Amino acid sequence: MTTAPQxxxxxxxxxGAWSSPLTPAETVAAGVTLREFGSDGDDLYWLESASDDVARLSLLRSRDGQIVEITAAPMNVRTRVYEYGGGSWGARQGTVAWSDDTSGQVMATSLGGLTMAITPVDPNYRYAAFVPVPEHECIVCVREDHSAPGEPILTIAALAWPTDDVVPHAGTVLVEGADFYADPTVNEDGSIAWIEWNQPAMAWDASALRAGTLVSIPELAVMHVHTVFDGQHDPGSPVSIQHPKWASDGRLLFMSDAAGYWNLHMWTPTRGIRQLVDEAADGDLPMWQQGRSAFALSGGWIYYASWDAGICSLSRVPAHGGASEALTSVSDVDGLASVGGTAYALVTRPNAPAAVVSIGAEGMRIEHSPGVLPDPKITSVAHSLTFEGKHGQVQSWFFEPHNEDFVAPAGQLPPVILTVHGGPTGVATDEYDPQVQFWTSRGFGVLSVNYSGSAGFGRAYRERLRGQWGIADVDDCIDAAESLLSADLADQSKIAIMGGSAGGFTVLAALTRSSVFSAGICRYGIADLVAMQEGGTHKFEATYNDGLLGPWPQARKVYEERSPIHHLDQLHAPMLILQGLDDAVVPPQQADELAAALRQRSLPVSVVMFAGEGHGFRMPATRTRVLNDSLSFLSQLFGFRPAGTVEALTIENLPGAAH
Incomplete structure (x- = not known):
């Protein structure tokens, strides 16, 4: 007789000591990138991280379900316009243009399949938001010209059409005069429209939508330019217009937040502007990058994404207006497109990697998802936590510790990492992220906070950070941590705060303001706002701080008061400082000054500098090391031995750390 196994x-x-199959290296390798989704005729296109190099992006095309790679190594499809890029490719009637980051050239594939360079190798020029126009044998785009001293000049330009005898050149200027241009769109009848705006506004503050006619006789030019809507003319009531697109029937569709939220609108020369969607929800996100396809027309409907109090949904509205309907919830939407009467979207999801999906009244169906499907036994799905902060209601996403092979001792509360998104005009979502699961599968909680100023909550919520950066965001993060403690969701002695760049600024400011955090992990964080302003930054963000802090240099005192580097004597918590040696935005000496202040106060500190890295870590080896060192840092501070092979990080002044 045998006994069944128990x-x-x-x-x-x-x-924190739970064993997880997600090692630092495997976590970094699991992060497959999909972005810049769109379509042309019967083809879907998107960028995807290459299988042979996760740092390289390839342009993929799907036709009748068959996926092929348009670009091959060493080509890396990326543009550096505005530094943040986006709009790296464009296609129309089978002609495809894209920006190759390796050579800096614009490449194009003709309808016949011939691929060639249509711009010369010249580091003075950058290009984005490509629109092939076969009717005029040119490729319309946004051009960024760095050939003269001072700030670069942005224009809308026309590039050469790919032919056997094409001579690469830097393009012909079509539209000029504004500080910035974005997302030109050209209809088959030659109608052209675009977004433009001027400093000190950001695109999500105030912009204008203009239209004209593209002609090629006697030479390429844009004629009959007129204003569809100018959201800049009244400083007291600014309006942001984003992502225009011509419909085949001649209507111009676009997003406008004139009513307080980005909603879908349409314009015709005879009837003017009409609002198609009227929701207290954002149908778009701030335009940090060019080229996003914010909606798609298909089968008598317009499909779009909607962000309502942090929750993202795919929705649709009748093409000529009417009642809109939500179809299905997702975590985020990169873009939408239409092929053969079917709408598609590139989405992120709470419990699975990013995917290309088809969408309809019945919901969505997965068409392509290259990432490894995560094991549900170790996958934490976030739930929304809303709390009342000093500046109003704040939404956040809480990923609880989750690993079915482990349970904590009775009565023990978990360590929690509060993550601060960048921007600061960014957004935190509940999307599946291997780097979040790296922590939750080991027994950490992760709280991602959509602090005041975050995107996806309407203009009024974004405006809560106007003049209040370093105050409202910090207050919200402190209030979020205290809310966790009030709900018995975290160990009060084991709450860490982590962020990079603008998020790193909030980390530093929070650690000088509150003792609720037991540790900080700062990646290339901004410590000295004055030095950053005086040192200059790229044109796109040159006046960003005017809205966040106040006009420079009139508000210099505010910049000084908000700079954490002037309050380092108030630091109270151990810190891990992660910094690129080639960072032009946050010089490495700021990290050195920060570390010196921690040493002076006998606080535990570790500084890790990365050669070859700038403002943001790109190399897989660097990102792997960051995860390893962050885990080692917190395990030593919080008094547990991490499972698996973790290289020990040297921490100065560790004996003084409280456990």
Whole structure:
């Protein structure tokens, strides 16, 4: 007689010490990138991280379900317009143009399949937002000209059409005069429209939508330019217009936040502007990058994304207006497109990697998802937490510790990492992210906060950070941590705060303001706002701080008061400082000054500098090291031994750390 084996229950282990199959290297490798989704005729296109190099992006095309790679190594499809890029490719009637970051050239594939360079190798010029126009044998785009001293000049330009005898050249200027241009769109009848705006506004503050006619006789030019809507003319009531697109029937569709939220609008020369969607929800996100396809027309409907109080949904509205309907919830939407009467979207999801999906009244169906499907036994799905902060209601996403093979001792509360998104005009979502699961599968909680100023909550919420950066965002993060404690969701002695760039600024400011955080992890964080302003930054963000802090240099005192570097004597918590040696935005000496202040106060500190890295870590080896060192840092501070092979990080002044 045999005895059935007894069920082995989960292992009892301290939070943070749970064993996870997600090693630092595997976590970085699992992060497959999909972005810049769109269509042309019967083809879908998107960018995807190459299988042979996760740092390289390839342009993929899907036709009748068959996916092929348009670009091959060493080509890296990326543009550096505005530094943040976007709009790296464009296609029309089978002609495809894209920006190759390796050579800096614009490449094009003709309808016959011939690929060639249509711009010369010249680092003075950058290009984005490509619109092939076969009717005029040119490729319309946004051009950024760095050939003269001072700030670059942005224009809308026309590039050469790919032919056997094409002579690469830098393009012909079609539209000029504004500080910035974005997302030109050209209809088959030659109608052209675009977005433009001027400093000190950002695109999400105030912009104008203009239209004209593209002609090629006697030479390429844009004629009959007129204003569809100018959101800049009244400083007291600014309006942001984004992502225009011509419909085949001659209507111009676009997003406008004139009513307080980005909603879908249409314009015709005879009837003017009409609002198609009227929702207290954002149908768009701030235009940090060019080229996003914010909606798609298909089968008598317009499909779009909607962000309502942090929750993202795919929705649709009748093409000529009417009642809109939500179809299905997702985490985020990169873009939408239409092929053969079917609408598609590139989405992120709470419990699975990013995917290309088809969408309809019945919901969505997965068409392509190259990432490894995560094991549900170790996958934490976030839930929304809303709390009342000093500046109003704040939404956040809480990823609880989750690993079915482990359970914490009775009565123990988990360590929690509060993550601060960048921007600061950015957004935190509940999307599946291997770097979040790296922590939750080990017994950490992760709280992602959509602090005042975050996107996806309407203009009024974004405006809560106007003049208040370093105050409202910090207050909200402190209030979020205290809300976790009030709800018994975190160990009060084990709350860390982590962020990079603008998020790193909030980390530093929070650690000088509150003792609720037990540790900080700062990646290339901004410590000295005055030095950053005086040192200059790229044109796109040159006046960003005017809205966040105040006009420079009139508000210099505010910049000084908000700079964490002037309050380092108030630092109270151990810190891990991660910094690129080639960072032009946050010089490495700021990290050195920060570390010196921590040493002076005998606080535990570790500084890790990365050669070859700038403002943002790109190399897989760097990102792997960041995860390893962050885990080692917190495990030593919080008093547990991490499972698996973790290289020990040297921490100065560690004996003084409280456990």
């Amino acid at each position: 069920h082995q229950g989960p292992t009892v282990a301290d939070y």
